[in-house]
Amino acid sequence: MKRRTYIAPLILLGVGALLIGGLAASFIPHGAAGPTGASPSNVAGASGAVATGSPSPRQSSFPPGGSPSETPGPTASVAPSPSPSTADLARVATIDKAGALRGESAAGAAGPARVAVYSGQPSVLPGTPLALRVSTPASTFRVTIFREGWNAGRGPVAVWAMPNIPGHDWRSRTRYDAVHRTVRANWPVSVSVPTDSFKPGVYTAVASDTSGRSSTIFVVRSANLAGTVTFVLPLLDYQAYNLWGGHNLYAYAGTQATRVSFDRPYDEGGGTGFWTRHDWQIVDWLERTGYNLSFTTDYDLSTDPPADAPKVLVLGQHTEYIAAPMRDWLDLHVDRLGDMSIALFGANSLYQQVRIAPGPAGPSAPPDVICDRTLKADPVAEVAPMLATVHWRQPPVNRPEGMLLGSQYVSVLANATSTRYPFTVTQSVPAELLRGTGWRAGTVIEGLLMGEADALYPNSNGISLMTGAAIDHLGHRLRTDVVIRTSAAGGRVFSAGTFGWADGLLGTVGLGVSTASFDRFNRNVLAWLGATPP
Numbered sequence: 263m264k265r266r267t268y269i270a271p272l273i274l275l276g277v278g279a280l281l282i283g284g285l286a287a288s289f290i291p292h293g294a295a296g297p298t299g300a301s302p303s304n305v306a307g308a309s310g311a312v313a314t315g316s317p318s319p320r321q322s323s324f325p326p327g328g329s330p331s332e333t334p335g336p337t338a339s340v341a342p343s344p345s346p347s348t349a350d351l352a353r354v355a356t357i358d359k360a361g362a363l364r365g366e367s368a369a370g371a372a373g374p375a376r377v378a379v380y381s382g383q384p385s386v387l388p389g390t391p392l393a394l395r396v397s398t399p400a401s402t403f404r405v406t407i408f409r410e411g412w413n414a415g416r417g418p419v420a421v422w423a424m425p426n427i428p429g430h431d432w433r434s435r436t437r438y439d440a441v442h443r444t445v446r447a448n449w450p451v452s453v454s455v456p457t458d459s460f461k462p463g464v465y466t467a468v469a470s471d472t473s474g475r476s477s478t479i480f481v482v483r484s485a486n487l488a489g490t491v492t493f494v495l496p497l498l499d500y501q502a503y504n505l506w507g508g509h510n511l512y513a514y515a516g517t518q519a520t521r522v523s524f525d526r527p528y529d530e531g532g533g534t535g536f537w538t539r540h541d542w543q544i545v546d547w548l549e550r551t552g553y554n555l556s557f558t559t560d561y562d563l564s565t566d567p568p569a570d571a572p573k574v575l576v577l578g579q580h581t582e583y584i585a586a587p588m589r590d591w592l593d594l595h596v597d598r599l600g601d602m603s604i605a606l607f608g609a610n611s612l613y614q615q616v617r618i619a620p621g622p623a624g625p626s627a628p629p630d631v632i633c634d635r636t637l638k639a640d641p642v643a644e645v646a647p648m649l650a651t652v653h654w655r656q657p658p659v660n661r662p663e664g665m666l667l668g669s670q671y672v673s674v675l676a677n678a679t680s681t682r683y684p685f686t687v688t689q690s691v692p693a694e695l696l697r698g699t700g701w702r703a704g705t706v707i708e709g710l711l712m713g714e715a716d717a718l719y720p721n722s723n724g725i726s727l728m729t730g731a732a733i734d735h736l737g738h739r740l741r742t743d744v745v746i747r748t749s750a751a752g753g754r755v756f757s758a759g760t761f762g763w764a765d766g767l768l769g770t771v772g773l774g775v776s777t778a779s780f781d782r783f784n785r786n787v788l789a790w791l792g793a794t795p796p
Contacts, residue, residue, distance in 0.1 A: 342660040346646035353645045358619035358632060361442065361521065361641070373433055373506065373527070375399045378476045379469035380447065380527040382628030384497045384561040385481040389458045392467075392480060395449040397432040400471035405453055410464040410542060412549035421460060427453055429471060436507065437622075442521035444630065445507025446621060457482055462557045464495055464545060466534055477533035484556035488570035491793045492556040493545055497524075498564065498583040498616060500535030501631055504528050511633050520639065523621055525628035540579035540764040544607050547767035548576065551785065552796025560584055561629075565618055567591035571602035574793045579608035579761055580714075583616045583633070586649055593666060600751030603791035607763050609714045610671040612663040615651050617642070664719025668747030669757045672717045673734040682762060682771065683711040685728035685744060695727065695746075695786045699779040708774035713761025715742035723747055730760070746790075756787045 346354065377398040386392050396403060407422040432449040439446075455467070462484040468477045481495050501522055502511040506529040509519040528535045548555055556572060564585035575592075589612065595602035617632040633651045634640035637658070643650040647658040655662035655670070664670035675681065687696075689703040696702065711730040717740075718726050730742035747755040762771070767784065769777035789795050 342648065342658075344648065346648055350646040354617070354642050354649055355619070357641050357645065358617060361632070362439075362619060362622045362630060373397075375431065375433075376473040376476070377403055377429075377469050377471045378527045379405075379467060379533065380449075380478045380525075381467065381480050382524050383480060384524060385483040385559050386457055387485055388460055388462065388482055392455040392457055393451040394453050394455060394467055394469070394478070395432075395447070396427070396429070396452040396469045397447075397449055398429040398469070398471050398473060399431050400429045400473055402426045403429045403469050403471035405455070406468045406470070407455060407460075408466045408468065409460070410466060410537070411545045412547075415550075418466070421465075422455060424453060424455075438507070439521065443509040443517050443519035444521045444523055445509055445519075446523045446525040446628075447507070447527065448525060463555075464493075464537070464542075464557065466537075475532075476527065477531075478527060479534040479537050481557050481559050483558045483562060486570070487556050487558065487568050487572040490556040490572045491548070491553050491574045491576060491788070492558055492572035493548065493576045494563065494578065494581065495537075495541065495557070495559045496578055496581040496583075497535070498560045498585075498618075498631055499580050500528060500530075500537075502583050502614075502616075502633070503530065504535065505530075511631075511635075520634045521630050521632050523628060523630050525621060525623075536580065540608070540761065543764040543768050543770075544576065544578050547764075547784075551781070553788070553793060560588060561618070563588040563591060564616075571595040571599070573602065574788065574791045575602060575604050577604060577606045577608065577611055579764060581606075581608065581611040582613045583631070584612055584614075585616050585618050589615070589654065589661065589666075593661075596666060596751075596753030596755065597749045598751055600749060600753040603754040604667070604756070605788060605791055605793075606667060606755065606757040607767075609716045609759050609761055611757075612667065613653060613671055615649070615654055615659060617649060617651060662719065664722050664724070667716075667745070667755050667757045668719060668722045668724025669716040669743055669745040669759050670719050672715055672742065673740055674714050675712060675740070676733040676735055676737065678713045678735065678761075681712060681733075682709045683730055683732040684708045684774070685711055685730050687728050688726050690725050691727045692746075692790070695783065695790060697786055698782045699775075699786070701775065701779060701783070706774055707766075707780070709771035710758075710762045710766050710773070711742060711760045715740065716745070716757060716759030717741060718743040718745055723749070746787075754791050756791060 379394055379396045381392060381394055383393060404425045406420055408418040409421050410418050413419045435448040437446045437448045460482045462482050464481055466477050466479050468475055501524060504510050505515055506526045508516045511519055511522055527533055531538045560581055564587055567587050619630050619632055621627050621630045637643040637650055640650050652659060685707045687701050687703055687705040711732055715732060718724050724745045724747040726743040726745055728744040732740045732742055734740045742759055744759055745757045765771040766773055766780045773780055
């Protein structure tokens, strides 16, 4: 079965250009993945830059005076705020619960009069029923569940279907919280899907009727991650950018929300969020190459991280939003215990702290993601400053992601959805990572650096494997890095530092080197991280 591809409209993807705690962030655009067919042309001022498509029509939306790059934040010499006590955590829960009950009222119909579907459950364990909520003007609809990924070369495989489910138009049940600009669809459960026969993986549910079709995405997560290679689907990130109902955690298309809910469909990717941009390529390559994957989500790691760690944790294109339990868990296993390594195939990860809390319907309903972005706006900041929803590198949190990853986000790149820049292999690459590739210091790898970029972080023990020479969105020259890091405890990290790395995994861009050599390099990286070679 061929992959179902959804071409999403160009949208702005990234952090708003806000002066938060004295740090200037960049407003990050991102559009549908892949070239548009425009003729390649050089970008002035950046040797090797290639334009692979038309610029995003939202490129002009950068606010005047925005910073060309992100301020790094404190190094290890700056102490973070003290960890919250049990009493503080109880007060935080009370504040967040009270916030969910403020300002909500009926909003009227949201979305067009056509079929739409969501779950509200980011993941389930095998055997746990999955609730699907479907609104449709048709009298009946059909649901088909697909397991995504390689699946022995078959692509997405249908694993369950139910036809002739009674339909109902539930759009009038939509609720709107004017205080936090939160939209909740508030649809009842239409069908409960048994998952006893579902093996762990990324799944899509497709609802179809006479009005069309709509999809949603979820994970059947692995019960035990210990010692495995585990892929993390970044659903907190998908939800942060979800504009269903007109509001997300950004201000580029409406008033910025400070609280978003899983109680609504995704509006991108035909209902699958950013899955069809790059994350599917990463899972497809890992399974096709022969790695036996376990699966979880950033939501699960941010709410109830497991006691035992996987051998290698794989982060996708954009794991920007995480809550404190996930960050604590990562720091524990990489930096203190050294029993876990991270393979990061994207950029701008672990950038923004959020909190997760029940919505107004309580813990049995789909959860909320809270992100006030400033100390002044966050009512929790005085109670538990460590949990304030600011950037991880900002005061009072003072936990730069670069201290864990070896690199961290610096900027959106010029023509972020269309222009690609080269990487150059440095002299610092360990020989074992180049084995069998034919690469050496000075080898140029084309086509991978695009979208958003990370750079080597000082005093982190990071090593630059490749450097990128790019132009940021304000026209400034910018150095970026592909980085590895080994902690004092022995935990290892690989960070690609670009949104375009996954394009090379499936050979969808010209690399200037063979796809086989790039494939070998990535397998070498995973072996260095501790993954058993297939």
